[in-house]
Each structure stands twice: as structure tokens, then as C-alpha cells.
Amino acid sequence: MKKVKIPKNRIRKLKTFSLGKKSFELVSSNSQNKKLIDLCSNDYFGLSRDKDLIKAAYEISLLEGIGSGSSRFITGSRPIHKLLETELAKWLDQEKVLLFPSGFQANIAAIQTLANRNSIVIADKLIHNSLLVGVKAAQAKLVRFSHNNLKDLEDKIIKSNPTKNSILVVVESLYSMEGSIAPLREITEICKKNSVQLLVDEAHAIGILGPEGRGLSFNCRSDITMITGTFGKAFGSGGAFIASNSEIGEYLIQTSGAFRYTTALAPSLAAGALEGLKKILENKEWGNDLLSSANLWKDVIIKNFSFPVQGDSHILSIIVGQEEKAIYLQKYLEENGFLAIAIRPPTVPAGQSRIRITIRRNLDFNLLKNFIAVLKDFK
Structure with a gap:
């Protein structure tokens, strides 16, 4: 097998999560069973637990x-x-x-x-x-x-x-x-x-x-x-x-x-x-409800955070820029109870590293308020 040198900052590690008691909650097996609010799953309507x-x-x-x-x-x-x-x-x-x-x-x-x-x-x-x-x-x-x-x-x-x-x-x-x-x-x-x-x-x-x-x-x-x-x-x-x-x-x-x-x-x-x-x-209203919720999250994040936010739907990206800073923001969010993954090159272009969050049907306004409170303290 041909050996490929992967830069240390781009080495990915597998993480294991169990389902929490709440529909938006995961429990990390890698962090002493820490409970996390899931902001990165593609289970947009929460139907995997239905x-x-x-x-x-x-x-x-x-x-x-x-x-x-x-x-x-x-x-x-x-x-x-x-x-x-x-x-x-x-x-x-x-x-x-x-x-x-x-x-x-x-x-x-x-x-x-x-x-x-x-x-x-x-x-x-x-x-x-x-x-x-x-x-x-x-x-x-x-x-x-x-x-x-x-x-x-x-x-x-x-x-x-x-x-x-x-x-x-x-x-x-x-x-x-x-x-x-x-x-x-x-x-x-x-x-x-x-x-x-x-x-x-x-x-x-x-x-x-x-x-x-x-x-x-x-x-x-x-x-x-x-x-x-x-x-x-x-x-x-x-x-x-x-x-x-x-x-x-x-x-x-x-x-x-x-x-x-x-x-x-x-x-x-x-x-x-x-x-x-x-x-x-x-439930034909689910799609429009999800988009309304995503628009609210986007507007509130833009008003309260300095980084640009992209996304026309239920997928939002907080553009951080530098890889290292995106990784640091991911770790900071996880320490404060939120699971949101840093997306880095080669998945996105260099200089466009980001925190990608997905808005799902079971995320309520109180979670958004808590998320904003955490983001405001990020330095």
C-alpha cells in the first residue's frame, strides 16, 4: 500500500455516540459520557427515533x-x-x-x-x-x-x-x-x-x-x-x-x-x-416549519456573532476561515454542551473552514438562546 502523508491537523478520529433521553441529545462515549445537544445530524425530522x-x-x-x-x-x-x-x-x-x-x-x-x-x-x-x-x-x-x-x-x-x-x-x-x-x-x-x-x-x-x-x-x-x-x-x-x-x-x-x-x-x-x-x-407542514426555524437560527446567529453565516435552508455554515480556529471552535462548543463539527479541507476549499450546523424539527428556541449565549463568549 502506498503511504500517504496526512498533515497532523487533518487527521480525523472516529467518535462514538449513544442516544440521549431527549430527542436532540447525544451521549459521547469519548468524553466520559458527556451529554451533548446535537447540531450536526442529518436526521432532519427526527424520524430515526420515531x-x-x-x-x-x-x-x-x-x-x-x-x-x-x-x-x-x-x-x-x-x-x-x-x-x-x-x-x-x-x-x-x-x-x-x-x-x-x-x-x-x-x-x-x-x-x-x-x-x-x-x-x-x-x-x-x-x-x-x-x-x-x-x-x-x-x-x-x-x-x-x-x-x-x-x-x-x-x-x-x-x-x-x-x-x-x-x-x-x-x-x-x-x-x-x-x-x-x-x-x-x-x-x-x-x-x-x-x-x-x-x-x-x-x-x-x-x-x-x-x-x-x-x-x-x-x-x-x-x-x-x-x-x-x-x-x-x-x-x-x-x-x-x-x-x-x-x-x-x-x-x-x-x-x-x-x-x-x-x-x-x-x-x-x-x-x-x-x-x-x-x-x-x-405532515406536509414539516418542511416549511423547518425552513422557518432555520431562518430564525440564521438571523439570530448573524446578529450575535461576528463570523459570516451561509445557507439558504436547514443547513447553515458559520464561516471561520482558518482550519485551526474552526477546530478550536468545535472543541469550545463541545466543552459547553453543543456538538457541531468543523468542516475543513479537502471537504471545503482552503480558507473556508467552517462550523456546519443542521437545523432539525426538534430544536426549540431555548436551545437557540443557549447556543447564542455560548457563542457570545467565544474568543
Whole structure:
């Protein structure tokens, strides 16, 4: 194995947490069982602890097993998989939905389905690592455009000669480190005008943003080639999916190694995701309530803290700048009972280190007041 020198300040350490008694509370196994207020989980609606989801996962495990035991092509397909795929397809108004064990895997499969060594992938500079891995796996040429910059996107498409080359544009609807929202309507128009394919990763938006939580791509779905999404965030479960038309879906089934050669999603996670979907359908106000709460947190932090705050949604970033200072702020917050992680290079550009916080449904105003009181004393 080739030895890679990692700078000391960039070495990551795994930490272990148990669930606390309160819905927003974690207990650190690394810090003498210290109770912490969780400001970094992607469990946006708190559904991972929901009793109905836990019950659904338990009951399906009794019927269909803890694990699926093999790939979907052998004995791994269970009735719960088909049911979840069918319900998601109806909800998203898509012809075909296919399940995957993880969002990382789904994104690799998506890129490999839509691109190959003869393709050009034009991607936003801030797309997730899983999408970049997918481009490498497809052996496609990668071209990057400036984040959410429509002119740069179109310039890169025209320069890549779409009349002669197979081009795939790749964006996220909501960027996980910036909290910024893609101008999808304009992006779809550019892609349609230039006859290029478009892949949208909806991981952090699905269930929350867009019409009744259907994602930011929903209103322009007819002009989008494929979307990916996960169940490990708003849905409170685990696993992921790809949604497309029937032709592309069938091509993926027949050709995608990431789909064909992996053990199918655990039945318990599929059942949990389906119950999570039911909860989202029954509580259509949750998404807007979460955004209102996030706007309040952002406004109050900006008024009381000197560092800039980014984010157009439930993901907020306090931009600290220097890596060392971001790490110091993380430690300071943890010492004062708040778990918020420092995000550093290479995840974000050098000089853009930050404390990323996620606003969730179970965070009340008293927690915000306590957080601000702690921030005010930071030096």
C-alpha cells in the first residue's frame, strides 16, 4: 500500500455516540459520557427515533429477515422493496425507481449509467465526492463550472460541443456543505436548449423542499434525466434510490454493476423508509416549519456573532476561515454542551473552514438562546 502523508491537523478520529433521553441529545462515549445537544445530524425530522418507524422495521424483519441475503437478481428482492419503489415513483411522478444500499452507491450507479469513457461530465465545483467517484468509475472527462454560475455552465457546455459529444451535467439541488440551492429551473432550460442530459442529486432536499417535500427538481422533472435521493436524512432510515424514466431504469438494471452485484437494501431499512414517507405525506407542514426555524437560527446567529453565516435552508455554515480556529471552535462548543463539527479541507476549499450546523424539527428556541449565549463568549 502506498503511504500517504496526512498533515497532523487533518487527521480525523472516529467518535462514538449513544442516544440521549431527549430527542436532540447525544451521549459521547469519548468524553466520559458527556451529554451533548446535537447540531450536526442529518436526521432532519427526527424520524430515526420515531416509534412507528422502529415498529415497521421490527415487524418487517420478522416477516422478511434482518438482511436480504443476496442481490436483487438472486434471492434479495423482497415485497417491501417493490412496495417502496412503487410508492416513491407515484409520489415523485417518475416511471421507475430503484433502491440502493447507500447514497454513495446510488450516485456512482447514476453516473455510470449516463456516462462512459466517450462522455463529458460538466459538474458544479461543489458536488459531493460520491459523484466525483462516479465520474472516475465511468472514465468520463470531467469539466467543472463555478458554483451555481449559469453563464459558466452554458459556456462550458458550448465549449464541449454538444452536437458532437455526449454531455452529462451534474448538480445537487441543495449543497450539503454550503446550504446553497441550485437554480434548477434555469439549469434545466440550459440543458434542454443544448440537448444535454441532467442528473440532480436531491439527497438533502428530498422530503423537505419543493412541493410537499418532493424535492426542488419536482416542478421541472420532465426536463431532468435522472434524480438520486437518500433515506438516511429526512426519511430517518437508510439506503437510497434512483428515479428516471422506464427506459433508463431498465438499462440501469441490465448494466449497472453497482445495482446488480450488491446485497439488496435491508428489509428493515426499506420498511422504515416507507413509514418515513407516510409521515412526510401526513405532515406536509414539516418542511416549511423547518425552513422557518432555520431562518430564525440564521438571523439570530448573524446578529450575535461576528463570523459570516451561509445557507439558504436547514443547513447553515458559520464561516471561520482558518482550519485551526474552526477546530478550536468545535472543541469550545463541545466543552459547553453543543456538538457541531468543523468542516475543513479537502471537504471545503482552503480558507473556508467552517462550523456546519443542521437545523432539525426538534430544536426549540431555548436551545437557540443557549447556543447564542455560548457563542457570545467565544474568543
